[in-house]
Amino acid sequence: MSFSLHDRHDLIARLKQETFDVLVVGGGVTGAGIARDAALRGLRVALVEMDDFSSGTSSRSSKLIHGGLRYLEQGDVGLVFEAVRERQRLMKLAPHLAKAQSFIVPVFKKSRHSVLLLDLGLTLYDMLAAGAGVIRHRAMRASRLLEHEPLLRAETLKGGVRYYDAQTDDVRLVMANLRDAHRSGAVCVSRMRFDSPRIDKGKITAVTVTDMTTDEQLEVRCQSVVLAAGPFADDAMRRFLGRQAPRPIIKPSKGVHVVVARNRLPLSEAILMTADDGRVVFALPWPHASVIGTTDTNYEGDLTNPRCSFDDVDYLLACANSHLKARGKPLERADVVSTWSGIRPLAIGTRDDADKTYNTSREHVIHKDPAGLVMIAGGKLTTYRVMAEEALDAAVTLLPGVRQDGLSPCSTGDRPLPGADNLPRGSSPLDHFAKRLSDSTECSLSLAEHLTQTYGSDAATVYEYCQAHPKGSRQVVSGCPIRWGEVDWVLNHEAPLTLVDLAVRRLPLYYIVGDKLLTKAPEIAEHMTEFFGQGDAAELQAELRQWIDDNRPYDSHAE
Ligand SMILES: Cc1cc2nc3c(=O)[nH]c(=O)nc-3n(C[C@H](O)[C@H](O)[C@H](O)COP(=O)(O)OP(=O)(O)OC[C@H]3O[C@@H](n4cnc5c(N)ncnc54)[C@H](O)[C@@H]3O)c2cc1C
CATH class of the missing domain: 3.50.50.60 (FAD/NAD(P)-binding domain)
Known part of the structure; x- marks a missing residue:
């Protein structure tokens, strides 16, 4: 529809x-x-x-569907219980929107927690999710951990644990x-x-x-x-x-993420890192980028457009560099392709004695x-x-x-979300759907997999859009998997009104390619105004340029 x-x-x-x-x-x-x-x-x-x-x-979260291991440490067992149950439910009701992701928690010589303590904590974490489909955690020696994630700093690595949560597209x-x-x-x-x-x-x-x-x-x-x-x-x-x-x-708290090119930090697994101040920071593998986040600081500025500072960037890069060996040389500011900042709407009154938002x-x-x-x-x-x-x-x-009177009871607990309504039953529904799409059409298996991982069973319709337009199967920006057919599907089914809605939020083009998007902006803007039958392509581009400028890291000490 x-x-x-x-x-x-x-x-x-x-x-x-x-x-x-x-x-x-x-x-x-x-x-x-x-x-x-x-x-x-x-x-x-x-x-x-x-x-x-x-x-x-x-649109500015860490894009995880997770119980939140650290909330367990804070004693929020009720929250973790509810969250891991919802994670399992969403993995069933929308597998394309809650995909299992392995996380490694490395333990170094200076780490606060031992492997044994993590093992115990994760046993409880797994138990809270108890039920079919839960992939259990495993404690590992350093050598084994390095086989899974060769980027980990080996020198002082003692071992660690590997557990599962889920990644989403928020x-x-x-x-x-x-x-x-x-x-x-x-x-x-x-x-x-x-x-x-x-x-x-x-x-x-x-x-x-x-x-x-x-x-x-x-x-x-x-x-x-x-x-x-x-x-x-x-x-x-x-x-x-x-x-x-x-x-x-609410008590607003700012959280920043930075995106670096995958070839600089080719993560195999997600890594749960501990920053110098004891905070948890994730390094997350995306198909065409790696993401590091998040910060957590009290915030009093503009809620509409919180900005990322160079201090935020440096904090995240330092944390990543202390746990991981980026290819060639340590990560530096110039490696940051894009960033996003969000405001946590933390409710006052649930535990308002905490003076730091992290707690x-x-x-x-x-x-x-x-x-x-x-x-x-x-x-x-x-x-x-x-x-x-x-x-x-x-x-x-x-x-x-x-x-x-006569209202139906809540049905969201067992009704699949769009994109999951036509997936096959059983294990690996996305893989089976992609194979079927590829077998029954001229769609290559790699394109079918990309579309199915992104849109679930809507991939079949997205592929029709790829076919309907001469350039439909072409990448919008070279090196990034997003096709013109996806642009058309999004225009028809996800109600974007501006170029930022389309190329930043619905399709994460900006986050993956950064400023390179600006070279393609005229063509995408023309395409949008053609679809709308109204509007000014130059205005759409100007708004995107402004948005990108507003979202560049800034020097907080210069203000
Ligand atoms: C950095 C960061 C990382 C996070 N990571 C995770 C994570 O990995 N996993 C997780 O589970 N949670 C995470 N969270 C928390 C999660 O993102 C939020 O709890 C959730 O997105 C909040 O959704 P919301 O709909 O309540 O608020 P919002 O998404 O902010 O929606 C509120 C909407 O209301 C609109 N609005 C406000 N006033 C008006 C008005 N007067 N008229 C009309 N519209 C109005 C706003 O424009 C806004 O779009 C994270 C949060 C942050 C900041």
Whole structure:
């Protein structure tokens, strides 16, 4: 089902005409999960996102679906239990969006933890996930570890453990939820900001929203509002109350990742490293790049565009260099192809005694107001589905009885996400699907594998787009696996409105090739305006250039 700029006009018309049971504010993973759950239960639901879908924290995470080994160390057993269960569930319901990834925790002479302690901790970690499909951890000697990851610094390596979590594409996870919500009847609109509620006789009856592309204000009739505004929780609450809330809801913390070329750091496995200050930092293998992250620092600046400083870059590179031998020479600033920074929406009140955000709990909080408001903040990408279920359960209790009757129960716990609905059953569904796609068409096995790993069973449709256009199977930027057919599929099914939406978020072109993307920007922008049948390609390019400039590392000491 199409979900593109071409649907926007009709969706806005529906916002104006219909009355919704639930209006969700925020198109990150939490809001997208709530909208999907609500539509599947049979509720009339709308979602408004003031920027691009997933443009907040949900495109700036470490892209892991994980229990979070370090939360176990902090004693957050409940959170880890829930997270590893959700990880296993997502690996089943969306294997293309939660792919098993092995992690090595190396133990060096100076390491804080012994192999024995890690072994014990990971035994508990595996037990919490207990069930089919859990790949158990293994403790290893240094020589064995080096066979798995030859880049590890051998000199003082004593041994370590190898365990499994999962990697995701956070943006596509958001989009998969929104697409399912959209095809189940939800009205999801990006660049539409929630401004204020209308409350009559103590109950919400409508909200005012602003179309950020035209500045037009409109009123949307609704019976309840769920604020899922991530790091903007305090701002969204202020808009709702018409004044500042008495206490802040979240404590923002900045996290930075840097991307380096794969040929400089050709990781075979993900590595869990410990920085000099004791923090955990990951080195993560991507198919065409390696990613190092993340930092975790208190943050007070602009929430829309947190920036990465050279201090952040140096901290991450130093940590990687102390654990790993990059090819040729140690990693340096010039190796950084791209970076991203995100704001953790850490909820105050779950463990607000912690003065450092690194120790603040990743649990979520839900506030409910009888006027028809639910506010959810905090949590993790990994636990978005249960968070959405809880927030919606709370919202349903605020609806008039007549709307509560006859609703279906929550079905997101066992309904596959788009891209998993046509995968074969059994083990290695992605491999089998790719083989079938390659056998039944002229698609090469390597292209079929790339498409299936990225889009699951939607790979078959993406391949049709690759075939439909003369350049469809060609790489958009040479050396990067993304094809023009993928651009067309994304334009039709994932509703990008700008070049940044398309080439930074939906397709990680910028992160993989960095500034090289600018040489291809004119061609991609032309392609987009042709598809839209409107717009100015030069404007799209200028916006991308500005975004890239705004996201370059800066010298914090020069300010
Ligand atoms: C560096 C970093 C690494 C992380 N790594 C992981 C990880 O590997 N695994 C994991 O499980 N979790 C991870 N997390 C946490 C996870 O990314 C977040 O918990 C999650 O993405 C939050 O999603 P959200 O939908 O609540 O917020 P967001 O994604 O920020 O969405 C909120 C949305 O609300 C919109 N909005 C705000 N106000 C309004 C308004 N008035 N009107 C309309 N829209 C509005 C915003 O534009 C935004 O898009 C990480 C976080 C960070 C920062």
